[in-house]
Amino acid sequence: PMVDIARDPRWGRVSEGAGEDVYYAKLVAEARVRGFQGNDLSAPNTVIACAKHYAAYGAAQAGRDYSTVDISERTLREIYLPPFKAAKEAGVKTFMTSFNELNGVPASGNKMLLTDILRDEWGFDGFVVTDYTSINEMVDHGNVADEKEAGELSFTSGVDMDMQGAVYYNYLAQSVAEGKVTVEQIDRAVRRILTIKEALGLFDDPYRYCHPSRQAATLLSDKNLAFAREVARKSIVLLKNKNKVLPVDRNKKIALIGPLGNAQYELLGSWHGAGDAKDCVTPLTGLQAQTTAEITYVKGCDLNSEDRSGFAEATEAANAADIVVLAIGEGADMSGEAASRSEIGLPGVQLELAKEMIKTGKPVIVILMNGRPMAIPWLAENADGILETWFLGSQAGNAIADVLFGAYNPSGKLPVTFPRNVGQVPIFYYMKNTGRPMDPNDKYTSKYLDVDNSPLYPFGFGLSYTTFNYTDLKVNKPVFKVSDEITVSVKVTNTGNYDGEEVVQLYIRDLVGSVTRPVRELKAFEKVFIEKGKSKTVSFVLTAEDFKFFDIDMKYTTEPGDFEIFVGTNSDASLSKKIKLVD
Numbered sequence: 242p243m244v245d246i247a248r249d250p251r252w253g254r255v256s257e258g259a260g261e262d263v264y265y266a267k268l269v270a271e272a273r274v275r276g277f278q279g280n281d282l283s284a285p286n287t288v289i290a291c292a293k294h295y296a297a298y299g300a301a302q303a304g305r306d307y308s309t310v311d312i313s314e315r316t317l318r319e320i321y322l323p324p325f326k327a328a329k330e331a332g333v334k335t336f337m338t339s340f341n342e343l344n345g346v347p348a349s350g351n352k353m354l355l356t357d358i359l360r361d362e363w364g365f366d367g368f369v370v371t372d373y374t375s376i377n378e379m380v381d382h383g384n385v386a387d388e389k390e391a392g393e394l395s396f397t398s399g400v401d402m403d404m405q406g407a408v409y410y411n412y413l414a415q416s417v418a419e420g421k422v423t424v425e426q427i428d429r430a431v432r433r434i435l436t437i438k439e440a441l442g443l444f445d446d447p448y449r450y451c452h453p454s455r456q457a458a459t460l461l462s463d464k465n466l467a468f469a470r471e472v473a474r475k476s477i478v479l480l481k482n483k484n485k486v487l488p489v490d491r492n493k494k495i496a497l498i499g500p501l502g503n504a505q506y507e508l509l510g511s512w513h514g515a516g517d518a519k520d521c522v523t524p525l526t527g528l529q530a531q532t533t534a535e536i537t538y539v540k541g542c543d544l545n546s547e548d549r550s551g552f553a554e555a556t557e558a559a560n561a562a563d564i565v566v567l568a569i570g571e572g573a574d575m576s577g578e579a580a581s582r583s584e585i586g587l588p589g590v591q592l593e594l595a596k597e598m599i600k601t602g603k604p605v606i607v608i609l610m611n612g613r614p615m616a617i618p619w620l621a622e623n624a625d626g627i628l629e630t631w632f633l634g635s636q637a638g639n640a641i642a643d644v645l646f647g648a649y650n651p652s653g654k655l656p657v658t659f660p661r662n663v664g665q666v667p668i669f670y671y672m673k674n675t676g677r678p679m680d681p682n683d684k685y686t687s688k689y690l691d692v693d694n695s696p697l698y699p700f701g702f703g704l705s706y707t708t709f710n711y712t713d714l715k716v717n718k719p720v721f722k723v724s725d726e727i728t729v730s731v732k733v734t735n736t737g738n739y740d741g742e743e744v745v746q747l748y749i750r751d752l753v754g755s756v757t758r759p760v761r762e763l764k765a766f767e768k769v770f771i772e773k774g775k776s777k778t779v780s781f782v783l784t785a786e787d788f789k790f791f792d793i794d795m796k797y798t799t800e801p802g803d804f805e806i807f808v809g810t811n812s813d814a815s816l817s818k819k820i821k822l823v824d
Contacts, residue, residue, distance in 0.1 A: 242269075242270065242273035242274065242277070242290060242291075242292065242293070242328075243257040243258045243293055243294065244258060244259070244266060244269070244270040244273075244292050244293070244324035244325060244327075244328055245257075245258050245293075245294055245297075245298045245299035245321070245324075245339075246258070246260075246261060246262075246263065246266055246299050246300075246320055246321050246324065247260060247261060247299040247657070248261050248299065248300070248320075248667045248668075248669045249299070249300075249301070249303075249304040249666055249667040250304070250585050250613045250614040250615070250657070250660065250663075250666060251303065251304025251305070251581055251582055251583060251585060251613075251663070251666060252299060252301060252304040252305075252306065252581055252613075253306055253511070253575075253576050253577050253578060253579065253580030253581050253582070253612070253613070254298070254299070254306065254511075254576075254577060254578060254580075255299075255576070255612060255613040255614070255657065256510060256511055256576040256577060256612030256613060256631070256632065257511065257512065257577065258299070259324070259656055260655075260656030260657040260700075261656070261657050261658060261669045261670070261671075261700060262656065262669075262670075262671070262700060262763050263319070263320055263323050263324070263762075264762070264763045264764060265656060265763060265766075266323070266324040266327075267323050267324050267326075267327035268327075269324075270292065270324040270325070270327045270328040270331070271327050271328065271330070271331040273290065273328075274290045274292070274328050274331040274332060274333045275331055275332075277289070277290035278290050278332060278333070278334065282334075282437075282440045282441050282442075283440065283441065283442045285449065285450075285452075285455070288441075288450070289333075289334040289335055289437060289441065290328070290333045290334065290335070291333070291334075291335040291336065291337050291370065292324075292325055292328035292329070292333045292335070292336050292337070293336070293337035293338075293339070293372070294337055294338065294339030294340065294341075294348075294372060295325055295336045295337060295338055295339055295348065295354060295355075295359070295369075296317070296321055296322060296325060296339060296343065296348060296354055297310045297312060297317055297321040297339070297341065297343055297348075298310070298339035298340065298341055298348075299321070300312050300316075300321060300341075301341055304581050304582075304666065304667075305581045306340075306578060306579050306580070306581045307340045307341060307579075308341065309341065309342055310341045310342065310343050310344070311343075311344055311345075312343075312344070314795065315756070315791055315795070317343075318791055318795075318797075319790065319791055322358070326363060329359075329363050329364075329365050333367065334367040334368075334437050334440075335367050335368055335369070335370055335437070336359065336365065336367070336369045336370075337369075337370050337371070337372055337404075338351075338354075338355070338369065338370070338371045338372055338375060338400060339372065339375075340372055340375050340378065342382055342384075345384075346384065347375070347378070347379045347382045347384060348375070349371045349372075349375040349376050349378075349379060349395050349398075349400055350376075350379055350384065350385070350391065350394040350395045350398050350400075351398060352397075352398040352399065354399075355369060355398045355399030355400060356398060356399040359399065360399060366433070367433065367437060368401040368402060368430070368433040368434050368437060369399055369400050369401050369402070370400070370401065370402040370403075370404050371395065371400055371402070371403055371404045371406070372404060373404055373405050373406075374404070374405050374406040375404075375406070376388070376391050376392055376395045376400070376403050376406045376408045376409075377391065377406040377408055379391040379394065379395070388406075388408050388411070388412060389408075389411075389412040389415065389416065391408060392408040392409055392411075392412045392413060392416065393412075393416050393421045393422060395408070396409065396413065396416075396422055396426065396430070397421075397422065397426070401430035401433050401434060402430070402434060413427070461520060461635075466635070466636060469634060469635050469636040470636035470639050470640050470643070473633040473634060473636045473637055473639075473640035474640035474641075474643050474644055474649045474651075475652065475653060476630075476631060476633060476640075476653055477628055477629065477630050477631075477633075477640065477641070477644050477651050477653050478628070478629040478651065478653035478654060478655055478702070478703040479626075479627075479628060479629075479644075479651040479653075479703060479704040479705065479706075480609075480621070480627040480628070480629050480698060480702070480703075480704065481621065481624060481625070481626055481627040481704070482625075482626050482704055482706070483624075483625045483626065484625065485706075486564075486604045486606060486625040486626045487606065487626045487628075487644075487645065487647075487706065488644075488645065488646055488647025488706060489564060489566075489606070489645050489646055489647075491531065491532040491533075491534060491646055492532075492534050493534060493562075493563040493564050494534055494535045494536075494537075494561070494562045494563045494564070495528065495532075495534065495535070495536045495537070495562055495563070495564055495565075495566055496536075496537050496539070496555075496558040496559045496561065496562035496564070496565045496566070496603075497524060497525055497528065497536055497537065497538045497539075497566045497568065498538075498539050498540075498541045498555045498558065498559060498565055498566070498567050498568070498594070498598060499540070499541055499542075499567050499568035499569045499591070499594065499608075500540055500541065500542060500543055500544045500568070500569065500591070501524070501544070501568040501569060501570055501572075501608070501610050502523065502524050502525050502538050502540065502566075502568040502608075503523045503524070503525040503526075503538055503540075504523065504572075505518040505519065505521040505523055506518040506521075506573060507544075507572045507573045507610065507632070508521045508523065508573075508610075508632060508633060508634060508635070508637040508638075509521065509573050509632065509634060510573050510576065510577070510612055510631070510632025510634070511573055511574065511576050511577020511578070511580065511612060511632075512577055512578070513573070513634075516634070516635070520635050521634070521635050521637060521638075522635065522636055522637060522638035522639050523637070523638045524566070524568050524608060524637070524638045524641050524642070525538050525638065526638045527637070527638025527639045527640070527641055527642035528566070528638070528641075528642050528645070530638075530639065530642065531642045531643075531646055531648070532646065535562075537558045537561070537562065538558075539551065539554050539555045539558045540555075541554075541555035541594045542555075542589060542590050542591060542593075542594050543589060544571070544572045544575075544588055544589060544591070545572070545575070545588040545589040546589045546590065547589065547590055548590070549590055549593065549594075552593075552594060552597050555594065555597065555598070556597055556598075556600075556601060559598050559601045559603055560601050560603070562603060563603070563604075564603060564604045564605075564606065565598050565601070565603050565604065565605045565606065566606050566608060566645070567594075567595055567598055567605055567606065567607045567608065567624075568608040568610065569587060569591045569594070569595065569607065569608070569609065569610070570587070570591075570608075570609045570610035570611040570615070571588065571610065571611040571612060571613075571615075572588075573612075573632060575588065575611075575612070576611065576612025576613055576632075577612065580612075582613075583663070584616075584663060585613060585614065585615050585616050585660075585663050585666075586615060586616050586617065586663075587615070587617065587620075592619060592620075595607070595619075595620060595623075595624070596619075596623075599623050599624070604625045604626075605624050605625050605626075606624070606625060606626035606627070606628065606645070607620055607624045607626065607627045607628070608628050608630055608641060608645075609627060609628065609629050609630060610630050610631065610632060610633075611629075611631065611632075612631065612632055613657075614655075614657045614658060614659045614660065615659065616659070616660050616661060616662055616663055616697070617659070617697065618661050618662070618697055621697055621698075628641070628644060628645070628651070629653075629655070647706065647739075650705055650706045650707065650739050650740065650741045650742070651703070651704070651705060651706070652703070652705060652741065652742035652743065652744065652768065653703050654701050654702065654703035654744045654746075654811065655698055655699075655700060655701060655702045655703060655811075656700070657700065658670055658696045658698070658699060658700045659696055659697045659698035659702075660696055660697060661692050661693065661695075661696065661697045662692045664689070664691075664692065665689070665692065665694075665696070668696055669700070670696075670699055670700035670701070670760075670761055670812040671759035671760065671761055671762055671763075672759065672760060673757050673758065673759055673760065674757070674760060675687040679694050699811050699812045699813045700763075700811065700812040701744070701746050701763070701810070701811035701812045702810075702811040702812075702813075703744070703810075703811070705737070705739070705741045705742070705743065706737070706738075706739045706741065707735055707736075707737030707738060707739040707740070707741040707773060708735075708736045708737040709733055709734065709735060709736065709737075709741075709743045709771070709810060710733070710734045710736045711731055711732070711733055711745075711808060711809055711810070711814075711816050712731070712732045712734070712816075713730075713731060713732040713778075714729070714730075714731045714806075714808055714816050714817070714818055715729070715730045715731070715818075716728070716729050716806065716818050716820055717729075717730075718820070719818070719819070719820050719821065720820070720821045720823060721820065721821070721822060721823070722822070722823060722824075723785040723799055723822070724785070725784075725785075726782050726783070726784055727782070727783045727784075727820065728780055728781070728782055728783075729747060729780065729781045729782075729783060729806055729808065729818075730778055730779065730780040730781075731745065731778070731779055731808045731816065732776055732777075732778050733745055733769065733771060733776065733777055733778075733779055734771070734775070734776040735771040735772060735773050735774060735775055735776070736774075737773060738773055739773055740770070740771070740772045740773050741770070741771065741773075742768055742769065742770045742771075743768070743769055743771060743810065744766055744767070744768045744810075745766060745767050745768075745769060745779045745808065745809075745810075746763060746765075746766045746808065746809060746810065746811065746812070746814060747763070747764055747765040747766065747781050747783075747806065747807070747808050748761040748762060748763055748764065748806070748807040748808075748812060748814060749761075749762055749764050749783075749787065749788070749804055749805065749806055749807070750762070750804065750805045750807070751788070751790070751800075751802070751804055752802065752803040752804060752805060752819075753802050753803060754790065754792070754800055754802065755792045755793040755800060756790075756791070756792060756793050758790065761807065761812055763812070764781075764783060764787045765781040765783070765787075767779055767781070785799050785822075788804065788822060799822060800822075801821075801822050801823055801824050802821070802822060803819060803820070803821050804819070804820050804821070804822065805817050805818070805819050805820075806818050806819075806820060
């Protein structure tokens with residue numbers, strides 16, 4: 242799994258990971274490793290997991306894929322390494338190096354990363370593989386003269402397997418003959434690889450994963466399709482619901498407009514492997530399956546074109562309908578590897594199409610499909626409803642229809658911050674204060690002249706068809722010691738007209754440290770189902786581990802002092818209590 246932290250939405254590979262938050266990314270890394278590997282590697286339904294891209298790939302300068310990474314050790318250890326360490330602690334068997342250089346040394350030849358930290362500090366005993374031809378690419382990076390030297394540097398730094406580049410195949414024997422690489426080092430790397438192959442049972446049956454009968458029985462089975470639909474609808478985030486335009490009455494006449502309304506391939510997203518577009522349910526098909534009311538589909542425009550010739554037909558359909566559902570966003574290939582964007586708004590003339598739909602005066606619900614946070618301030622202000630649906634895969638259309646018609650009450654939350662403008666990038670919720678915190682009435686504070694500092698949608702944001710109220714925040718030990726456990730509880734009440742699920746989120750802030758600390762850090766969350774009119778008390782247990790950081794001497798420790806705990810529905814949570822850690 243890709244476990245890179247992504248804080249720059251210009252970078253295309255945001256869609257492959259868990260977003261911007263370290264705590265959440267660690268949990269997802271652990272879960273994905275356990276999901277792939279299970280408890281028994283010899284079982285037919287398990288494979289080894291490979292944690293990638295090690296390391297700091299998501300910190301590429303200007304959000305441009307494969308670009309330089311130059312960050313402090315503090316940032317590396319606090320932000321970018323923890324998900325990899327979590328993967329290691331979950332038992333991951335392989336690591337893949339990243340394409341980028343890190344502070345002047347390409348990752349595939351970086352002994353600090355591959356040996357000093359991964360092997361010696363963390364105790365990793367699996368094997369390390371490069372990304373595609375990344376050993377060869379060190380020549381272009383400019384830290385080696387030729388591929389032979391690149392292979393020697395990579396191998397002695399800790400890379401066991403060369404993916405696709407044939408550098409080891411072509412040059413390692415010569416390097417051994419010259420004494421640049423030892424036979425013992427070769428044996429060690431081979432042993433690491435063969436040990437895992439043996440655990441997988443590949444010596445007994447090298448074709449154990451190639452069983453057409455199992456494939457036929459498993460792929461697109463009723464059970465798996467139901468699970469795909471459930472995962473998809475739980476991933477949808479409700480960003481706006483003006484005047485309760487959602488859920489939609491099934492008897493309403495719908496105009497489905499936009500290039501993503503009936504585009505099967507685009508639903509698969511980036512790096513979809515063997516996914517077949519013909520197996521994908523589009524929004525059009527999904528809506529048609531859940532209502533007998535008239536649905537008219539008009540494409541309106543292409544994803545990334547200047548052609549406006551379809552606007553008139555789209556407007557005509559909108560005028561004839563009761564409500565407009567506008568399916569717009571990015572195509573599958575606009576996110577993923579080698580898909581960096583300097584602008585993160587709607588491509589082509591899609592925004593113009595949206596404006597034409599708004600002009601009709603009909604309620605407009607946007608179905609946004611994308612693999613990164615997008616700058617959509619005009620839509621946020623003018624659309625009646627917005628559903629963030631990402632790339633939901635084979636059951637996308639059914640999941641979207643479930644939410645649109647109210648068969649499922651959306652409960653998703655954003656794992657990334659949405660900026661108002663690309664000029665705010667990089668933007669993430671756990672930024673630090675400056676010496677001149679933003680003051681709208683004082684020019685000489687840290688702010689922009691032309692846009693508010695705040696994001697369009699904060700990390701953790703997501704609405705529901707119902708509403709929730711938070712009260713009675715309590716901490717059982719306002720003053721605590723390192724050996725103590727702290728219980729934080731809050732009462733959450735469903736104050737709306739629907740049963741619903743809410744993700745209750747807990748953040749902390751270290752008010753004074755030996756080094757500056759972020760304004761918020763996610764430390765816990767829990768998803769709870771609450772019937773309308775009912776309340777639930779949600780409790781979290783915090784330990785000293787939740788308050789640790791790298792101090793002025795780069796020691797991972799706790800420091801006594803004052804903290805503030807925030808609990809609420811997203812990272813802007815305002816309900817808070819102060820606590821104190823004492824020696």
